[in-house]
Amino acid sequence: MKSKILQSLHQDHANQVQLLSLIESEIDKLRKEGETPNFELLSLALEYCVDYPSHYHHPKEDLLYEKLITRDPAIAEQAIILTEEHETLMQLTREFADAVGEAIAGDTTDNLRAAAGRFLKYYHYHIGIEESEVFPIARRVLTDDDWIEIDAAFRNTADPLFGDHTRDAYLALQRCIVEKASEASA
Numbered sequence: 001m002k003s004k005i006l007q008s009l010h011q012d013h014a015n016q017v018q019l020l021s022l023i024e025s026e027i028d029k030l031r032k033e034g035e036t037p038n039f040e041l042l043s044l045a046l047e048y049c050v051d052y053p054s055h056y057h058h059p060k061e062d063l064l065y066e067k068l069i070t071r072d073p074a075i076a077e078q079a080i081i082l083t084e085e086h087e088t089l090m091q092l093t094r095e096f097a098d099a100v101g102e103a104i105a106g107d108t109t110d111n112l113r114a115a116a117g118r119f120l121k122y123y124h125y126h127i128g129i130e131e132s133e134v135f136p137i138a139r140r141v142l143t144d145d146d147w148i149e150i151d152a153a154f155r156n157t158a159d160p161l162f163g164d165h166t167r168d169a170y171l172a173l174q175r176c177i178v179e180k181a182s183e184a185s186a
């Protein structure tokens with residue numbers, strides 16, 4: 001159970017990093033002569049960040065951190081900070097989505113690069129801390145009952161983009177992710 005949950009959280013991170021890379025390459029087009037980011041694609045990517053990371057991945061981690069504090073009070077400060085960072089990530093996602101909305105409406109792209117930069121930097125930083133510092137402690141100190149409780153709370157939550165059945169709304173986004181991954185490995 002322990003390794004199954006940690007493996008699924010780790011897989012979520014790997015998927016999210018792929019998505020961040022796609023977002024970054026679209027935003028980079030702002031600096032290139034004659035290129036324009038695919039704003040609709042960015043909008044879909046941010047919709048997904050609300051749909052799955054914000055609604056399932058982060059709440060699952062919040063429960064994990066809650067358990068972690070009861071088993072290892074020394075980790076409390078860091079666990080609380082990570083939980084608060086989930087709120088910040090949601091806020092940065094909203095701000096980025098607003099900036100994409102302004103670009104789609106043809107108003108301005110002035111806020112886009114800065115909003116994207118904050119979003120990308122914070123996501124990478126947050127995932128890095130979880131993977132390198134907190135998950136190893138969770139693996140060591142949580143009990144079998146803790147893992148069973150976490151699993152029970154989040155069973156049947158399929159990823160609508162990277163899961164076995166991609167939701168229709170995300171098919172175009174999924175195609176771009178697959179293309180980018182195959183370009184990178186070519």
Ligand SMILES: [Fe+2]
Pocket residue numbers: 058061082086126130
């Ligand atoms: Fe997190």
Ligand SMILES: [Fe+2]
Pocket residue numbers: 013057061127130
């Ligand atoms: Fe995470």
